[in-house]
Amino acid sequence: xxxxxxxxxxxxxxxxxxPGPILVLAGPGSGKTRVLSHRIAYLICDLMTDPGKxxxxxxxxxxxxxxxxRVQRLLDNSPGGGFENRRIRLGTFHATCAxxxxxxxxxxxxxxxxxxxxxxxxxxLTRQVIKEMRLDPKQVSPSKVHGVISRAKNELIDVETFxxxxxxxxxARRVYERYQALLVANNxxxxxxxxxxxxxxxxxxxxxxxxYQHEYPHILVDxxxxxxxxxxxxxxxxxSDPPDLFVVGDPDQSIYRWRGADxxxxxxxxxxxxxARTILLEQNYRxxxxxxxxxxxxxxxxxxxxxxxxxxxxxxxxxxVLHEAYDEADEASYVIDTIAKLTLIDDSDPRDCAVMYRxxxxxxxxEEAFLRKGLPYRLVGAQRFYGRREVKDLIAYLRLVHNPVxxxxxxxxxxxxxxxxxxxxxxSLLAIASSRQxxxxxxxxxxxxxxxxxxxxxxxxxxxxxxVDFGGHLDEWLQIRNQIxxxxxxxxxxxxxxYQSYLVDGTEEGEERWENIxxxxxxxxxxxxxxxTTFLEHVALISDQDTLTETLNAPTLLTLHAAKGLEFQNVIxxxxxxxxxxxxxxxxxxxxxxxxxxxxxxGVTRAMDRLILVRAFRRRIAGPSTLAEPxxxxxxxxxxxxxxxxxxxxxxxxxxxxxxxxxxxxNRDPVEPHFKVGMRVHHGTFGEGIIxxxxxxxxxEEVTISFENGETKHLVASxxxxxxxx
DNA sequence: TAGTCTGGGCTTTTT
DNA sequence: GCCCAGACTA
Numbered sequence: 001x002x003x004x005x006x007x008x009x010x011x012x013x014x015x016x017x018x019p020g021p022i023l024v025l026a027g028p029g030s031g032k033t034r035v036l037s038h039r040i041a042y043l044i045c046d047l048m049t050d051p052g053k054x055x056x057x058x059x060x061x062x063x064x065x066x067x068x069x070r071v072q073r074l075l076d077n078s079p080g081g082g083f084e085n086r087r088i089r090l091g092t093f094h095a096t097c098a099x100x101x102x103x104x105x106x107x108x109x110x111x112x113x114x115x116x117x118x119x120x121x122x123x124x125l126t127r128q129v130i131k132e133m134r135l136d137p138k139q140v141s142p143s144k145v146h147g148v149i150s151r152a153k154n155e156l157i158d159v160e161t162f163x164x165x166x167x168x169x170x171x172a173r174r175v176y177e178r179y180q181a182l183l184v185a186n187n188x189x190x191x192x193x194x195x196x197x198x199x200x201x202x203x204x205x206x207x208x209x210x211x212y213q214h215e216y217p218h219i220l221v222d223x224x225x226x227x228x229x230x231x232x233x234x235x236x237x238x239x240s241d242p243p244d245l246f247v248v249g250d251p252d253q254s255i256y257r258w259r260g261a262d263x264x265x266x267x268x269x270x271x272x273x274x275x276a277r278t279i280l281l282e283q284n285y286r287x288x289x290x291x292x293x294x295x296x297x298x299x300x301x302x303x304x305x306x307x308x309x310x311x312x313x314x315x316x317x318x319x320x321v322l323h324e325a326y327d328e329a330d331e332a333s334y335v336i337d338t339i340a341k342l343t344l345i346d347d348s349d350p351r352d353c354a355v356m357y358r359x360x361x362x363x364x365x366x367e368e369a370f371l372r373k374g375l376p377y378r379l380v381g382a383q384r385f386y387g388r389r390e391v392k393d394l395i396a397y398l399r400l401v402h403n404p405v406x407x408x409x410x411x412x413x414x415x416x417x418x419x420x421x422x423x424x425x426x427x428s429l430l431a432i433a434s435s436r437q438x439x440x441x442x443x444x445x446x447x448x449x450x451x452x453x454x455x456x457x458x459x460x461x462x463x464x465x466x467x468v469d470f471g472g473h474l475d476e477w478l479q480i481r482n483q484i485x486x487x488x489x490x491x492x493x494x495x496x497x498x499y500q501s502y503l504v505d506g507t508e509e510g511e512e513r514w515e516n517i518x519x520x521x522x523x524x525x526x527x528x529x530x531x532x533t534t535f536l537e538h539v540a541l542i543s544d545q546d547t548l549t550e551t552l553n554a555p556t557l558l559t560l561h562a563a564k565g566l567e568f569q570n571v572i573x574x575x576x577x578x579x580x581x582x583x584x585x586x587x588x589x590x591x592x593x594x595x596x597x598x599x600x601x602x603g604v605t606r607a608m609d610r611l612i613l614v615r616a617f618r619r620r621i622a623g624p625s626t627l628a629e630p631x632x633x634x635x636x637x638x639x640x641x642x643x644x645x646x647x648x649x650x651x652x653x654x655x656x657x658x659x660x661x662x663x664x665x666x667n668r669d670p671v672e673p674h675f676k677v678g679m680r681v682h683h684g685t686f687g688e689g690i691i692x693x694x695x696x697x698x699x700x701e702e703v704t705i706s707f708e709n710g711e712t713k714h715l716v717a718s719x720x721x722x723x724x725x726x
Numbered sequence: 727t728a729g730t731c732t733g734g735g736c737t738t739t740t741t
Numbered sequence: 742g743c744c745c746a747g748a749c750t751a
Contacts (some may be wrong), residue, residue: 059740094741191741422727561738
């Protein structure tokens with residue numbers, strides 16, 4: 001019972017409610033993870049619940065991990081002791097469904113070894129279907145069509161019930177049908193299928209449903225406001241009778257509507273479970289009262305919501321700061337200056353500062369500014385490790401070895417690295433496969449075993465040699481896949497295809513790519529005991545945040561979406577201009593506009609001590625730089641809480657921030673211009689010409705030359721080998 | 727078959 | 742203004 005001492009009355013009420021449908025509306029910073037983990041500990045230690053009967057679902061791996069370790073800590077400290085959390089089923093919606101589907105694969109159109117297609121795979125499959133239907137991918141955008149399909153699945157609409165009310169939707173319906181068939185043919189499911197199949201399975205099979213209800217009578221859900229129809233239905237199906245369903249969420253932080261999330265599930269929950277107990281968590285342990293008041297002023301302008309009165313015992317704190325920069329470059333230098341200043345006056349470390357923005361494109365100007373100063377930063381999202389080309393390539397090889405009918409992976413790597421199996425050859429291979437009604441990989445392996453067949457197939461001798469070579473390797477991989485450790489398999493594949501020499505081409509980028517491969521191999525080491533299936537599932541269901549390095553003492557740059565669930569001492573939100581925040585694309589949709597507001601609210605409530613809002617007088621969004629209109633949200637800020645005075649400017653030299661950074665600033669010598677407009681030069685290929693323009697580009701000089709032969713060229717001076725003639 | 731060129735288009739992206 | 746994808750050329 002001692003674990004309850006650290007909870008406030010509302011938290012305690014939530015944690016100790018008798019089992020049943022319970023809805024916890026948790027304001028930002030109100031300790032929702034704490035409530036969830038205490039609830040689990042309470043079930044185990046006080047109500048003597050078998051840990052194996054508890055199912056806790058989150059949206060991210062990170063949240064799942066965090067909850068797991070917090071529960072473990074609570075159990076370790078509990079008076080009874082000896083409890084273990086290992087048997088708690090704790091995971092993301094998708095991982096939980098994947099577990100269920102693998103167990104019950106006999107009821108599915110795919111086998112237990114199914115692979116999970118990620119975003120890029122889904123995209124390329126959709127594109128393939130569109131092309132197959134002889135539609136132009138430029139007219140019919142694969143991403144839009146796939147978006148429609150994905151949304152349909154999230155709303156549990158299958159091909160049969162998908163109604164095509166418009167021409168576009170008719171196309172989408174036909175693509176949907178074929179797309180689904182191709183997934184099955186590849187023994188694959190996409191992210192949405194994980195949920196969709198799980199729901200259908202439980203709906204159509206009463207025994208199975210009973211079994212799972214009995215297996216997990218106690219269910220807890222994090223970020224409930226972000227559930228979509230499929231997830232909500234899944235929870236309903238899993239909940240036993242009487243249900244013990246403990247859901248925690250905050251409709252004001254619902255920012256994934258465009259991914260199918262529907263915060264109205266919160267309202268639905270109350271309707272579907274009339275006896276549900278609702279508990280509001282309003283005490284905030286993160287921010288100053290000033291920040292909470294600003295946040296409240298912003299969110300209170302959204303209608304039709306349960307108002308929360310966020311309060312803290314932390315006191316008023318400092319006023320928030322509003323700054324207007326000249327343009328985005330000036331905005332970036334203001335950000336850097338401000339962080340430098342904060343590290344001086346506030347005893348903050350650079351790592352305590354975050355810069356948030358609406359769109360990823362905004363990070364570029366910031367990054368450039370940091371790089372110019374030689375200062376480190378941590379960027380969340382953007383160049384995701386598992387989205388890197390080389391990482392995806394290696395994973396595609398492994399997926400192929402695991403599940404050779406996966407044609408998306410096969411096509412991805414059949415000529416990567418280039419081995420002379422080009423588009424023409426691939427086409428012939430596919431034609432042979434379909435005419436003989438076998439899988440393309442079988443054609444490849446057969447050819448490698450018996451080259452005589454090839455003559456009939458009409459393949460060029462050179463192409464055949466390449467196929468034989470590749471097929472031989474593939475054949476061998478398939479035979480040894482279950483006999484050697486995962487890392488050994490990876491090493492073998494890498495060696496066989498000469499991947500290192502392909503990647504490492506003398507450039508820095510090549511080195512980096514190879515390092516990524518080594519990192520992936522290091523991850524694979526941890527799966528020596530569990531094997532390829534588990535490893536592939538792990539890499540398919542992982543998120544970017546998991547790869548965020550925690551050690552670097554540098555500010556974090558991230559989108560407002562990525563900021564959800566995090567907190568920082570100092571938060572700088574840039575781009576408070578209409579069209580950026582709120583985003584232009586949301587203007588004509590009131591629901592979307594309400595979500596933009598929530599997004600801003602999420603950003604504001606990340607701040608513990610200081611909040612700094614920045615806008616720019618001019619801004620370039622697409623095309624030329626134009627005058628920007630201040631964000632409408634600026635008008636909603638209570639004037640007495642805002643300080644419009646700009647912070648004093650500091651120069652970077654000798655500042656603690658720079659001194660404390662762990663990374664050596666890149667001190668490039670400034671490039672001296674060698675060429676001037678009007679100079680006559682000679683070029684090895686183009687002959688003589690006159691410089692008509694020069695430009696210094698961070699580390700090189702770019703010149704425009706009008707040559708005597710009439711051509712005008714842009715050249716990089718260091719590479720062009722120009723000779724100055726006068 | 728592999729690099730270069732051109733044109734469209736352009737939020738957010740837990741899995 | 743920049744990036745990616747597909748067309749085009751060597």
